[in-house]
Amino acid sequence: MMLLADGRFQVEGKYTSALAGLEHLARSKVDVVFLDMDMPEMNGLEAGEHIQQLDSKIRIVYITAYSEYAIDAFEIHALDYVLKPIDPDRLAKTLHYIERSIPVREVKSSDDWRVRCFGYLSFDDGAGSERQLKWKTAKAQELFAYLLHHRERWMAKEILLETLWPDYPKDKALTYLHTTVSQVRKLVKEWQGQISVEYALDSYRLVLDGIRFDVSEFERATDRELAITEQNRLFYENILALYRGDYLEGYDYPWAETLRSNLLERYLNRVIRLATYEMEHGFERKALERLKFAQQKAPYSEEICHLVLAIYALQGDYASLSRHYEAFVKLLQADLGIEPSQETTSIYNQCIQ
Template structure:
């Protein structure tokens, strides 16, 4: 979505959700704290004006910005206290003014002093202060770190106490495991107290959840950006480079948490698909060195990937690096032989022969 990409590129605001159904959006607002809603005038179920009225009834502090192709609704929109009214197609300069309005409209008491902070789970669990500096929390026990990571893994969903006991303390009697759970939750709450409620562990109906209020989460950012597959262009290339830079390693790869495996595999697959698309653009548009760095990092994650191998061969050929081309192909053939007992596909052989012709001295 073009609007979401511009918001993420601007960097001042965190996208909490996006919906094509007004009802689904209203349900999200009923259970989550949100400062601003960008609302289309033309939606199924109800129009934007009706949705705006319901949003105001839910929480009159929510700022509404209408994004629409119809200028004739502007007066009615401002009658329900819309903050702004932006016509499609969205002009980046016009949107920048809107974002400035939003920033100025948020009272000082609401400004998030940790707004640039990010919880990182790619590679290892850490906290980024917004200036690129990683901070490791001093967990009192390994279980405190795992419980925090497990609750974070479930993205603010309530997790029943019984599931936590079975997952983290499966070999202990229930009464002892329950004591450990209460102690561990207390340790986490003390550790995150400095975030002034912006990171909190909540309890209700025999269930727990971890809430991040205005603090970024690298996995969510990465997933939102890779949910869609727009063409890579000169205008959005930097945005996608920043998204790929979030992937500093596999999801929680430094810890032996069995419950991470499904999401870890999913995120790696997303990353590899995304790398191939960005690298293909870079090769085509003269950024071969960047593509090589990106592909070599990806190759460590997927050493048997023929798609990565083919792009590396193409990059070497474009740069006229005959020796590197042959060395890489021979090493790849040897690896497939030794580890999998197979030959490269006919497509990979064809690309190699084609690249050899391009670089033959």
């Protein structure tokens, strides 16, 4: 009520559940979170860690009855803290501080848009509607994807020419570049400047202002190794749900290979950790679905095979356990000409017994 009465800020959401608030932050862009310190699902400091994982640019103002929390709060980059009961004059100082510390951005209707690069390059509006743009040429799409790949870094014209038109004379390649940049700019006009191609000092860059990028979201959330708990399990599920396919898997872009491998490795690591937690806490069916999807991406992974065998054993489904093991053995022999490791064979025998 105080924030609304002040009139300078738009309230994007309000929650009595920390988990529900974190779900909101996983799908929507905000600047500041006012966060209680004493909450039933997790305390404010733990919630603050999750918020920083989601987006390190989000600033946190803690609301607490205990001044001793202040030092801990500032260790995770809190913008300010306000003691209860909240004094309007003290809150006014916080709001002035926010105004000085965070650049004001105009709230636009397209803030829920996300660029997706897991699987095919596409755009979704945050409300379940997804579409692919009608690129005038394949090079226009590749130029957009390449600039997006480099996350707002300036890319020299020479590098763009060598990467996208390596077999053309320079003058002809330069003409193609200018034409292609123009095509991309026309196509992203509907975002009214929130997606733009900038030019300076013989370099180009792609800028996303308020448009989210699934790969950046995924990387921020997987940069830190946090133990999986019941409190953050849903957070990890939402992050893994971003991975709908390999990075730009629908396109033969050599420059995307290194990042594609890195992201797949991150994904498989988190799938294994989350599936292990789910298996140990009674969510065997969910873990099995998750592992079977991951196995399509890493069919020769013995670690994934071990977990699938263990889940079938827990469920008492020994027929499926044997079928899975036999299919895995045949796959290794047919594709790689090798036998499963002694560890895998031992785990299979233990599960059968």
